[in-house]
Amino acid sequence: MGPLRFNQTINCLIMSSLAIFVVFRTAPVNSLATRANFGGVEMKFVAIHNPPFDIFIRGPNGTFTVRGVALNIINWMSRYYNFKVTLVAVNETLVEKFGTNEAAYHQLIEEKDIDGIICAFGLTLDRMKRMDYTSSFSWVDGFSLVVPRPGEESRLFAFTGPFQPTVWLFILISLMFIVGVMAVFTWFYKNPSFSNYKDISITNRKEDNTMMNPGRNRISSYVSSYLIYVVNILTNQGCREAFDRHSFRILAGFWLLGAMVLVNSYSGIVISSLTVPKMKPPIESLEDLASNKEIGIVLRHDMTMGIQILGAASGVYKVLGDKARLDPKQVVGDAFKLNKMLETGKYAYPFIQTFNTWFVALQYKKDGRCRFHATKPLPVPHGYYFWLTKKGSSNTKLLSDGLIKLWESGITRFWTNSAIGLAKAAECFDSKRQKSSARQVPIRLYDLTSAFLILGIGLGLAILCFLIELIKSKFQQGRRQLMQLKGRGCIDLK
Structure with a gap:
């Protein structure tokens, strides 16, 4: 029984080897038999510019250059299915009139010798009615936005950035209120009809005493003086209070405490905003x-x-x-x-x-x-993109099979x-x-644009005020001369 089993084993190995040999020998023949062979027939496709997949560049005298993914696909299919590819440029006149895609659709539908477009398109009902789609997609992708990268925010009004508009409004209201109360206090101190104080002690410099003399008891003069006082406190320049009255000192003291909090909060944020670039909000949706x-x-x-x-x-x-x-x-x-x-x-x-x-x-x-x-x-x-062929074309299945093979590979x-x-x-x-890359950088001239803008505005207002004062003084001088001449009887104004 041993030799018999041995002979059966040898025979099985021989038969298996012959079967494998036959399969390998016949496999190429069978694949060629199932593969479509167009025998070198010519097929025409419209070429369009569809970056980044397809790059289409027109040259002189009607010439053009095409490169990209779609060209690689159609060249591979032409070798695999044995047909010749001829590319036709999309009609430039139709592009100007209808757009690139619609121009290509028009050529595919209207020109009888055009077989397809070497480009992938999204599936829509209108396109399905007019043309045939391949059963397999050539590309699938999600959507996003391409947007300009946000630049730095303008530094023109950077000095207002540390506080919200509401904060600035309340600072302005507080400033006006403090100045008003100080002016009223001073007017009361200097008015003998309401005050029993006959000798008001002024703690400013002696040369400033004339500012508070009884002859100048208009509230407007007090307002201008105290406005400079409270602004000096806000800008860390410092200033001494004008009177030694407790009511005035209490008011000035609490203004100093409030201004200290405001100034320190402001200066800390300004420094960080000038040394660290602030970018505009990005677009993400x-x-x-x-x-x-x-x-x-x-x-x-x-x-x-x-x-x-x-x-x-x-x-x-x-x-x-x-x-x-x-x-x-x-x-x-x-x-x-x-x-x-x-x-x-x-x-x-x-x-x-x-x-x-x-x-x-x-x-x-x-x-x-x-x-x-x-x-x-x-x-x-997600978007799915298919190739288009002429309505009722028998080449649609050919392109579909080729797209499947390329995608799976x-x-x-x-x-x-x-x-x-x-x-x-x-x-x-x-x-x-x-x-x-977001790090501190040296302060640039661009960062301090707002400071120089303020200086420019101040200089312009000062010059304007100077011209107004000059005109006013000339007018008053002329008026005085006119009154003097009138008093002498030199001019009859009737």
């Missing part, structure tokens, strides 16, 4: 963009997100749509015009994250600094990541590095 008065929004009327925002009847989409409609230039249909508007740093754009990160990296490569920022994903559904994502170039702008996406 659609609501932030809708409420921002400085940054506008630019939309593409031929993109799914743009169509939804422009057609919204309520909510934040409606607000953003109205914001875009304020200027016709903010609604575009061309990727080149879109990029030019975004590069100005005055607009934000809601689109897929891949585009936004690519745009940030592209501008970093141009400028050497992070001028733009891609927000976190927006709370909207990871080649599509590899090509896309290579096109974005994130590694070239790593610091624009490194949140830790951005946080560490």
Whole structure:
């Protein structure tokens, strides 16, 4: 029985080896039999500019250059399915009239020899009625905003920053109240009709005594004097009280205590605000963009997100749509015009994250600094993007099978990541590095703009007041001379 079993084992091994050999030999033949072979037939596709996936550049005399993910995909399919690819430039006249996407749709629908568009599009009911979609998507992505990176807040009115407007209002009211009470006290002290004090002791310098003499008992003179007094206290210049009366000293003492708290609170915040740059609030959501008065929004009327925002009847989409409609230039249909508007740093754009990160990296490569920022994903559904073919085309299944193979192999994502170039702008996406960059810096002239503005305003007011006083003195001098001549009988004023 031993040799018999041995022979059976040998026979099984031989048969298994032959079966494996036959499978390997016939596998390529079977795959070629199931793979569509178009025998080198020519297929035409419309090429458009769709960064970062597809870059389309027009040259002289009708020439153009195309590169990107879609070109790699269609070239791979042409080799795999054995057909010839011919690219047709999107009609420039139609682009100016309808926008890039609608121009490509028009060529696909109206021109009989066009088989498809080498670009992926979102699924909409209108597009499904007019063209065929591949059953497999070529790309899926979430949405975010690409926005200008917020700059530093203006230092023109930095001196008002430490206190809220309500605090400044109460300081002004308190200042006027203190000055008024001091003026009333002084008027009472100096008025013999109401006061029994015949000798008021003045503790200021002797040369200041004339300011408080009985001959100058108008309240307006007291107000101007005490206004300077309380302002000196607020600005840490110091000043001595005018009288040794307890009522006056109590009032002045409590003003000193209150001013001490205000001045120390103010100076501490001013120092930190001047040495640490204060950035404008960042835009991180659609609501932030809708409420921002400085940054506008630019939309593409031929993109799914743009169509939804422009057609919204309520909510934040409606607000953003109205914001875009304020200027016709903010609604575009061309990727080149879109990029030019975004590069100005005055607009934000809601689109897929891949585009936004690519745009940030592209501008970093141009400028050497992070001028733009891609927000976190927006709370909207992900977008799925498919290829389009002519309505009723038999090539749709061919493209679908090829897209599935490329997506499952990871080649599509590899090509896309290579096109974005994130590694070239790593610091624009490194949140830790951005946080560490916020540090104290030396005080610059720009930081002290408000101080020099105050000096300029004061100088201008002083010169204006000087001119008014000069005109007034000349007028009074002329009036006196006129009265003297009249008194001498030299002039008859009748």
